[in-house]
Each structure stands twice: as C-alpha cells, then as structure tokens.
Amino acid sequence: MNCPHCKDVRLEPKELELGLVAASCSQCGGALLSLMFYRYWLEHYAAKEAAEEQPDSPEPVEAEDTQSALCCPKCTRLMTKFQVGPDTDHRLDLCTTCDEAWLDKGEWRLLKQLDLHGKLPKIFTDAWQRNIRLQRQEQRQNERFRDLLGDEDFERAEAFKQWLNQHPNKIQIRQFLSIEFQ
Ligand SMILES: [Zn+2]
Ligand SMILES: [Zn+2]
Incomplete structure (x- = not known):
C-alpha cells in the first residue's frame, strides 16, 4: 500500500500513540x-493514557494540510474531506468505504492540542460538520455586529446576552424588554 500523497513510497506500520498503529509514510x-x-x-488505551498524560504544550502545532483530493491507498476511491473544527482550517480525509482516515504530518498532534483526538469518528458525522458551519456563521455574524457597534458596546451587548441566556427568568425579561422598546 503506497502513500496517497507521495505515490511511490510504501506505507509502513508506525505507532501514533501507545497501542495505536497507523500505516505511515x-x-x-x-x-x-x-x-x-x-x-x-x-476503548482499551486512551482512557488510561489520559489519566497519566501531561497536558500538551500550548505552542501552535505546525501541521500540513493536503488541499488536493486524495485517493484511498486501499481501494483507490476518492477520499472525502471533513472540517475538523470552527477555529481551524484543517480538514481530514476519510475513505467512507474502507473507514480509513488520512492524517497529514502533524495533524494527530493538532487533534490532541484541540482535544479532539478522542472524537475521531464524530468528526466524520453530518451533525459535527453542520455544527461547525453554524458556529462559523455565528462568528461571522458577531464580527459584523462588532464592526457596527464598536468593541466596547459589542462587549457590553455580548455580556448582557450571556447573562440573559442563562437567567432563570429570561422569558419574562425578554417580554419586559420588548414592551419597553415598542
Ligand atoms: Zn507520503
Ligand atoms: Zn478506501
């Protein structure tokens, strides 16, 4: 089985973590x-390891990200790209037929730093991808309001929104506000 990226280099077994072997280039x-x-x-290693592990360094991880489409080294079908999270542009490639994921150099460390290394199958679900789109939409919306209101007022409004959202009487407060503003 050859590397989908380098084509003529054979993939060899290598441990990503204790007990987690991947075919690496x-x-x-x-x-x-x-x-x-x-x-x-x-199931067998990760929970035990997390208990012993030191937290990863906060320095930014340098990870590659293949922009072009990759073919699965096993079945040669095109792999599908999945967004990792709202705050990173990195995408993981998955062959949905073989259930094999391709991680570019550094992407495993990146997943660990984002604390997503225990959530891999979830990243490949529609729900996860939809959630990222919604979060990005919200980020863009917030940026627009920040531009409109200026930093200080935006932060006040944002703090008020958070206070309101977790208030036990938020429905009544909203009613009160809508009457006030009529
Ligand atoms: Zn390679
Ligand atoms: Zn495949």
Missing part, C-alpha cells in the same frame, strides 16, 4: 489510520 510524515483500530485503541 516516511517521506511526507502522513499516516493512514483505520477507524476500526482507532476505536479499539480508544
């Missing part, structure tokens, strides 16, 4: 990860 540093192995690792 010595040239580009990418790795093909079977979600079946991953699930086994998550």
Whole structure:
C-alpha cells in the first residue's frame, strides 16, 4: 500500500500513540489510520493514557494540510474531506468505504492540542460538520455586529446576552424588554 500523497513510497506500520498503529509514510510524515483500530485503541488505551498524560504544550502545532483530493491507498476511491473544527482550517480525509482516515504530518498532534483526538469518528458525522458551519456563521455574524457597534458596546451587548441566556427568568425579561422598546 503506497502513500496517497507521495505515490511511490510504501506505507509502513508506525505507532501514533501507545497501542495505536497507523500505516505511515516516511517521506511526507502522513499516516493512514483505520477507524476500526482507532476505536479499539480508544476503548482499551486512551482512557488510561489520559489519566497519566501531561497536558500538551500550548505552542501552535505546525501541521500540513493536503488541499488536493486524495485517493484511498486501499481501494483507490476518492477520499472525502471533513472540517475538523470552527477555529481551524484543517480538514481530514476519510475513505467512507474502507473507514480509513488520512492524517497529514502533524495533524494527530493538532487533534490532541484541540482535544479532539478522542472524537475521531464524530468528526466524520453530518451533525459535527453542520455544527461547525453554524458556529462559523455565528462568528461571522458577531464580527459584523462588532464592526457596527464598536468593541466596547459589542462587549457590553455580548455580556448582557450571556447573562440573559442563562437567567432563570429570561422569558419574562425578554417580554419586559420588548414592551419597553415598542
Ligand atoms: Zn507520503
Ligand atoms: Zn478506501
């Protein structure tokens, strides 16, 4: 099985974490990860490891991200790209037929830093992807209001919104406000 990126380099087994073996490329540093192995690792190793592990350094992780479409090294079908989270442009490639994910160099560390390394199958769900789109939409909306209101007033309005949203009488307060503003 050859690297989908470097084409003529053979993938060799390598441990991403204790108990988690992926087929990795010595040239580009990418790795093909079977979600079946991953699930086994998550069940048997990950919980134990998390208890012992030191938190990862807060320095930014340098990770590659393949922009072009990749073909699955197993079945040669096109892999699908999935957004990782609202605050990163990184995308993971998945072969939905083989249930194999391609991680570019550094992407595993990036997942760990974002605390997403225990959520891999979830990232590949419609719900996860939809949620990212909604969060980005909200971020864009907030930026527009911040431009409109200026930093100080935006922050006041934002703090008020948060206070209101977790208030036990938020319905009554909203009613009161809408009467006031009529
Ligand atoms: Zn490679
Ligand atoms: Zn495949």
